[in-house]
Amino acid sequence: MKISNLKYCIPVALMGLGFSSCEDFLDRPKEDGYVVDQFYQSDEECAQGVNYLYSMPWNDMLQQLYHITEDLAGNCHESGDNAPFVLFSVDGSHAKIRSCSEALWQTNAHCNTVYGLLKGANASSYAKERAMGEALTLKALAYFYIVRLWGDVPLVHDNGSEIGAGISNTKPKVDRQDIYEYIVMTLEEALRLLEGKKYEPGRIDYYSAEGLLAKVLLTRSGLGMDGSRNQDDLDAAARYAKDVIDNSGRSLLSNYEDNFKLEFNKNEEALITLAWYGSRDPWTANNYLQQEVGMNGFDSYGQCWGDWTVPSVDLQEAFGVSPLRSPEQNPSADTRRKATMMMPGDVYSQFWRNKGGFDYLRFLYDEEYAPGKTYQLNSGTGANQVKHLYGNSEDHYQGLGYYPQEQANGLATHLLRLSDIYLIYAEAVIGNNSSTSDASAIDAFYAVRSRAVHGAIRPASVSFDDVWKERRLELAFEGDRWFDYVRRSYYDAAACSRELESQRRSTYYGLDDLYKTYYETGRWEVTSSVRYADEMEPNITVDKSKYTLPLPETDIVFNPSLMKDPIRVDVRSEYSY
Template sequence: MKTINQLTWKACLLVLSAGLLFTSTGCNKFLDTERQGAYDEENYPYPGGSGPYDQFIFGAYNDLRSFNLHSQSFITAVSIRSDDADKGSTPADGGANALTMDNFPVLPSNGFLNTIWLGNYSLVTKCNSTIKEVNTNATIVAPEQIKQQTLGEARFLRAYAYFNLVRYFGSVPLIDSLFSDPAAQNNVPQSSAAQLYAFIESDLTFAAANLPLTWDAKFAGRVTRGAANGLLAKVYLTQKKWAAAQAAAQAVMASGVYDLSTPYDKIFREEGENSRESIFEVQATASAAIPSANGVQYAQIQGTRGAGDWDRGWGWNTPSVQLEAAYEAGDPRKNRTIMYTSTATTTYQTIYGETIPVGLPNPRYNGKVATNPSIRSAIGNRFGYWMNVRLLRYADVVLMFAEAANEVGGTANIEAARVALNSVRARARAGNNSVLPDVTTTDQELLRQAIRQERRVELAMEHDRFWDIVRWGIAQDVLQAAGKTNFSNSRDVLLPIPQTQIDLSAGVLKQNPGY
């Protein structure tokens, strides 16, 4: 866990990515604190295992915390659009932009779309800039291994951005270099989804070959070989490339770096950040002196909307009744995921023992963003900017392996899928053998449904549900059953291309069908 009075190397990246040049005297221990990964007199020009290209790649990492990438629009697009969650807050909060993300159709003029577009393409640009510096900046001397490692980081983050974009919008412009005239970027025609997926696979394959298995602890959060293989497994799974997905997931599982030893209750606490469960996690930090500038607004948007100490956020992204009903009896993950507002007859508490008041606007909130009261007090801030965003967990990879192995089929693969599935259930039951019994079926279709159900509850409120039901081909049935009756499979599996971007392209960009 990050200590309260420290900034991690990600805070240092804010200074580096701003383009400041340091002399041989170093960073003078910014703010006179001993921060993880900070450059100082002892380790400048760069710490062991890192490199002189940090001043460029840190700009890309910094974008992961931007409002445009992992805050309001992200939450609405990946969670509120699904049957996991409702918009929450008050009925009018967010206006038509938010309401149509919840109930469809999303219009091309929706402001959230342009935010998503800009956030992901900003990350692409930062990655392309880093790649250019590594490949062409002759003033920087570095070992070849450091060059390839930095290229691996940049290409991983670029692949992540394009994986987002192709799932959000389908066909989008593929931009793999910088333009001398940035405005010319607006006139690049769209590449097909097949072309985009081939590009993503190439970037991630390169990253997996050139990234380290682990980093020094001072660099917690920098992407690894496991992150590249884990994301590659998800890219393959999305395309139904089952054998390739199984192999990529197996590479993560065989690495020895990750496991299911972190209790489910602990994963989402501040103390559970960057645990052996964590594969790709957006790093955020805060201190009493800097309570928000080095963080991400992800937790605040989902925090309780109340009065006084219970004014912890906007109250968006509230767990749905459909999610509430999805858990098996006694599954401990339900109470860890869903935080209930107290009623006149029932008192509920947070995971930290705080009594939740009666009268909050919504009956349920996302318990996975609940913050530690001692940390709120020490920082003097209620809004959780210091909470990391978990983008890829080990349990997700294990369940991807299970799904892919089951789809490949054959007795050995189906058995391997069943064992992997049961390992996730075993961690979830936390030693209570009266709940979540092992799945015993070896029937491929029954196991398929069991794996899908396990993804639903294990990864609830964690950005995967919408993509899962789309790739399984069940989105229309599921969402209409959840009351989102305007959803149409022929239109709403993709968001519309933002009208702002079509206008900037002078019509080069073409709108998605149905809009």
């Protein structure tokens, strides 16, 4: 087995991983499923022992986080059980909040356990340090999600020792300033361990950790501030991001859309990637986001239910398109639009390759082309999602060399891409100014924009608003936009609230008839029955408290200390690696 082969290849010694209680944020992987002294006996086993951290612990988080963040950010429209996120009316009893919290704390626990086991591995220092650096980077990433979602949270450094001390149900919340410092400290140790280690596609390396550190510092720069950001954090974020850009040897893929194709699961633009396998055994090694966002009938098994998990009207307008315009009238200069959402006229060569490609309108209305469909548009916004789709089983086979299973595919999920680092660098250089004419910042911004937008002209300066808008288009449906709002809310919540409250979060009437007529006759006839549902526009209020989610009720029942005010902790003197 090659060390770089992530798949779901969990060493036999770790196959017994599980949890004794889903309510305890101190839960750690059970150790009765493996014998420690029979594993971590070679360099290869060190790598294998980290492999599963790239998939299994994150599985449930991925599904829940996708709905939570994209709905809150106004990129996605949903109704039913997920409507509270669109409407900012969610509470701690919501199942997605509970599941997302459990998964992230479990990820932290797995990373802590594997890191501890690697310390005693009978292997070379090189192999041990690289694997430990990978585990710490993923631990830091899990905590980065946790602190941005819930703010003040407990700090769990070593699950085993803390469970042994009997403090699992009295653990206090720690001020998020100190949580951020702990994340920074963790990433600094990961950098020390990963420095000088050879890059292997699909695996975390020094520049993966450095890019994440840049993002963490940019986020922290506004914490506790009012209208401006901490210059030291901005400067450090810029420095780390620039080092990744200049020295990682990575570059942007020439075609934006390639980032999300099976054939590019391991690519040089991806800095941190979750690696899945299209098998239900074990269940948590699989990716099933296609089922969450794909239209019914899109995959080989008919197991998609995402007809109503659709791109918002607001996101469409951010791309400059509208479902009321014919395909010929909607602008096509920004290739990210088609790579993000399907609209009339769109055809995809990477999907349904055994049928000559996937035609959006034909799929909606041609029974011979898509048997078993309802043959109507179910999306109230006139568009459907593209990212996180792999196509049908033949597409999966052509991309990865094996067939998927029901609700189980091997399409990678990129959690940190190089284009993000380019925009982080540009924003950090702008800092507390409204814009910059710094050539390197302009180059970074232009590299991202010119890759996606045909005919883009290099600007003479770049403003914060330019970067803010570019981030939305570049990273839509990658679970990132809500965290842009969280980061900005630390120092300018009013601006975030104004923008969120003004978003178009409703749907249209009459689009199915409009689309069907166009498909059958070629006539684009927008009649009075085709209109935006203004009267259904949600009247949302986003005050500063909305930028953190409520803690899961189950966690509070288990640990009443979570209702108390957070404490301050000198993490660098209290904890060490």
